[in-house]
Amino acid sequence: MPEWGNILIRSISLVVIVFIVAKIFGKKQLAQLSVFEYMVGIVIAMIAANLSIGYNIPVAHGLLGLMTWFFIPLALSFLAIKSKPVRDFIRGKGTVFIKDGKVMEDNLKKEQFSSDELLQKLRKKNVFQVADVEFAVLEADGDLSVLPKKQKQPLTPKDMGVTVAPIKEPQTVVMDGKVMYEPLATAGLNKNWLETELDKLGVSIENVYLAQVDGYGQLNIDLFDDQLQTPSPQEKALLLATMKKTQADLELFALNTENKTAKQMYTKDSQQLQQVIDLVKPFLSD
Amino acid sequence: MTVDSQVKQSLASVKSIQSSISSLTARSQDKQAIEIFQQALPILDEIKNDLQQRVGQLEHEEEQYKGF
Structure with missing residues (x-):
């Protein structure tokens, strides 16, 4: 077999393998909760890449390496779910950077953070003044979580003593001009209702790009034709x-x-x- | 507009409010919303009955405005 044939077969089978590995690791790998998991991802990618075009590497060796890097982290993450000490060991714990509005310099030093980097992390969270922070912790994934002081937190209906109605998730009932029957049924409605509502607005289903029903059965639509004005529900x-x-x-x-x-x-x-x-x-x- | 027709108009408004709330109740997905709407309906019923009686009285007093 010519070399390119070899590479083609290797590549195609690796696409499948890597896809399956990614599926099994799931969304968590994407979130990259720790440095270790981050590295596991890179190593797996590199092994796959080398195996894919390195036709002088025996397939068995490559697969062995891939499996090792796949199963050990998988086993560790299962162990981590079961036991808190294992979890703390693998994932690491968050480090408190600001407590009671005071910066913990020792903890900063331990994580090798300079004051500039702390300020930068705070700014990313829209905090420009350290005095506005009550509590901040550096999470295991390197993100800074910030709890602003109460008076610096956004105003909520609860603060104002205003009663608000509970909200329900909207259902998308039309996509690209096609009726979505399942969400429609979830909202307790049917196609007849949808057609009547669209008639009231004077549009046909084919012209609707998106239509959503809110928790009160009100229909909001977006048309393909952006020149047309559609009324929002006034009922x-x-x-x-x-x-x-x-x-x-x-x-x-x-x-x-x-x-x-x-x-x-x-x-x-x-x-x-x-x-x-x-x-x-x-x-x-x- | 005569008093009589004004009261009739209000009566019609109350009826329309009632039907709007009923239809919202039927379409709402949220339990709390349905509960609140259902609380409102009997109160509106009472108002509707009062107004209906009043319309009757007014029609009785001023025969020429009879009819809906």
Whole structure:
């Protein structure tokens, strides 16, 4: 067999092997949780590369090396799942860099980090001032995790004491002009509903690039033709507006009428409607 | 617009609110949302009944505005 034939066969079989190895290592290898795992990835890639074009290397030797570098890390990672000490040994532990707002210089030295590098890592996390940090730890994968001081954290609805409606994941029901039946069923809807909604917007399915349904059954679409304007769903906003208007009208009736019982009734009803508004408002505002 | 027709309009609004909330209840995926919407429905029912009665009274008082 000519040399190029040899290389071709080796390469093709290695593509398959490496693909399988990558599948088994899974997503975790991609995240590269430790220096060791990072190196394992490189070594496997290098063995595969050498074996692929190095036709003077015996296949058996190459495969042996590949298998060793495949199975030992795999076994270690299984052990690491089972036992915490093994995990700490293999993965390493995080090193605390900033605690109670104070930089731990000794820990920096231990990890061979200069003050410049610490600042750089902090800046990557959008922190430009060390004084804003309550706690920071260098993770085993070399990433710095930062907990900003409470007053430097973004404002949340909870801080404001605002009640917000829970959110559900949207379902993508049309992709590239084709109906996706499974997500549609997950959202508890069917093709008829989708066609009706698209009719309301005046578009046909073929023109829809993407369509998503939110947790309240509202349809958001993106068309192939970017010149066309598509309205975003207004139903909830409209409902809230109608409720507010009706509530105001009831109050007005209460003021205008001279009939005492009617006045009482209107007042009671307007109060009740206000209750309903307060109740559903978080769910109706996007 | 007469008082009578204004009240009728509000009655129609309440009915529309009720149906919108019902349809949202049917389409919502979230349990908490469904629960809240279902709490709202009977209250709206009450308001609707009150307004319906009031429309009846107004029609009785002023015969010429009768009819929906």
